[in-house]
Amino acid sequence: MITVRNYVKPATVEEAYELNQKRANRVIGGMMWVRMSKGNVGTLIDLSGLGMDKIVEEEEQFRIGCMCTLRQLEQHEGLNSAFAGVFEECTRHIVGVQFRNGATVGGSVFGRFGFSDILTALLALDTSVKLYKRGIVPLAEFVEMERDRDILEEIIVRKDKRRAVYFSERMSSTDFPILACAVSEKDRVYRVSIGARPMRASCIEGTEEEMKDAYRRFSYGSNMRGSSEYREHLAEVLIRRAINALKERDA
Ligand SMILES: Cc1cc2nc3c(=O)[nH]c(=O)nc-3n(C[C@H](O)[C@H](O)[C@H](O)COP(=O)(O)OP(=O)(O)OC[C@H]3O[C@@H](n4cnc5c(N)ncnc54)[C@H](O)[C@@H]3O)c2cc1C
Known part of the structure; x- marks a missing residue:
């Protein structure tokens, strides 16, 4: 069980980043994974007030906000037609609809879990991540990076007709x-x-x-x-x- 002392819903990514620099604090996406962990958290940093829950289709790329749920990926017509249903296929086996309505793409990618369907699918595409401090990094590089206390803002998938x-x-x-x-x-x-x-x-x-x-x-x-x-x-x-x-x- 985790015990949380404070809960904050920052108004800016800068505020979320600053709070996250303290080791006792913890960012949450959907909290599906974090809530199963053990220990004490000083301040839980909820990113849900920052408007990062949209999938934006542009001419050359999709920008997927970190707070988009797995269910949004599963059901997004643009993403699924650009990549022949890959997003539906890599999400639909994950637990159940209710769960996928809570778990976020940001938590799934930042977590770099070994079992991740999401990471596996995104790596086969031309994907980068946008981190608040470090900027844009190719996903293949991000996967190998040491875990730090940055904030993952969005995932960028290029529409390269792959x-x-x-x-x-x-x-x-x-x-x-x-x-x-x-x-x-x-x-x-x-x-x-x-x-x-x-x-x-x-x-x-x-x-x-x-x-x-x-x-x-x-x-x-x-x-x-x-x-x-x-x-x-x-x-x-x-x-x-x-x-x-x-x-x-x-x-
Ligand atoms: C019972 C169970 C079964 C699962 N089965 C599968 C499966 O079959 N396939 C699969 O692919 N996944 C599976 N998952 C993982 C799940 O899909 C999510 O990846 C996981 O729950 C994390 O997403 P979340 O939104 O809950 O993140 P959280 O639990 O909120 O966060 C996860 C980690 O990421 C950090 N974090 C979250 N968002 C950000 C951000 N924007 N910037 C920086 N750090 C951030 C948190 O601090 C934390 O360390 C399973 C999870 C559970 C609990």
Whole structure:
């Protein structure tokens, strides 16, 4: 259980950032994950008053505010038609509708959880994050960065006509994924992102020929959901299926 002393709903991102510099304080998105943690929090910093809960479609990109819920991603027509339903597919298995109406994309990305469907899908696209202090950083770089006390303001997904597909394997429909796989293709270059290895998602790029043994270029671990050998086998199958699905769409 967590015990919270104060609750603040800042009026500016600057105020949220300043409050967040104190180690005892904690930013919250939907609080779905934070509320399951243990310990004492000085001040809980609620970002919900900052208007960062919109998905804005521009000519060259989508700007997804950190407080957008997973349900907004799942249902957004523009996002889903630009990326062939990837956002619906990577969210619809997460717990249930009520949960997805609370959990935010900011919490999902900033958390950099190993099991994250969202991170896996976003990594296969041309995605950057906008951090209040550090500015815009490619998602692949952000995933590897040391966790700091910045504020994630928005996620930027470029509309580069990349085609994408998302698959995950789960023991039961709303469980955490045993393995998550997103593949995109642009100008015959494939980008493969594998998550829930169970380590956090990472991605590689190459031609179709180079992607034949793509699954060997990731490392895998074992936990209660599956062994490293099983995950490697799943990766081989899901990557092949994803590339075939993209090619079938061409045909
Ligand atoms: C029971 C359960 C099952 C789940 N199953 C899945 C699953 O199958 N697949 C999947 O992908 N995910 C799953 N999740 C994760 C979930 O989808 C969310 O990613 C998670 O709840 C975090 O989102 P949140 O809005 O609740 O963030 P919070 O819990 O509010 O925050 C998470 C972390 O991010 C920080 N944070 C939040 N917003 C910001 C911001 N804007 N800037 C800086 N830091 C920020 C917080 O300080 C905290 O450290 C599951 C979670 C739970 C609790």
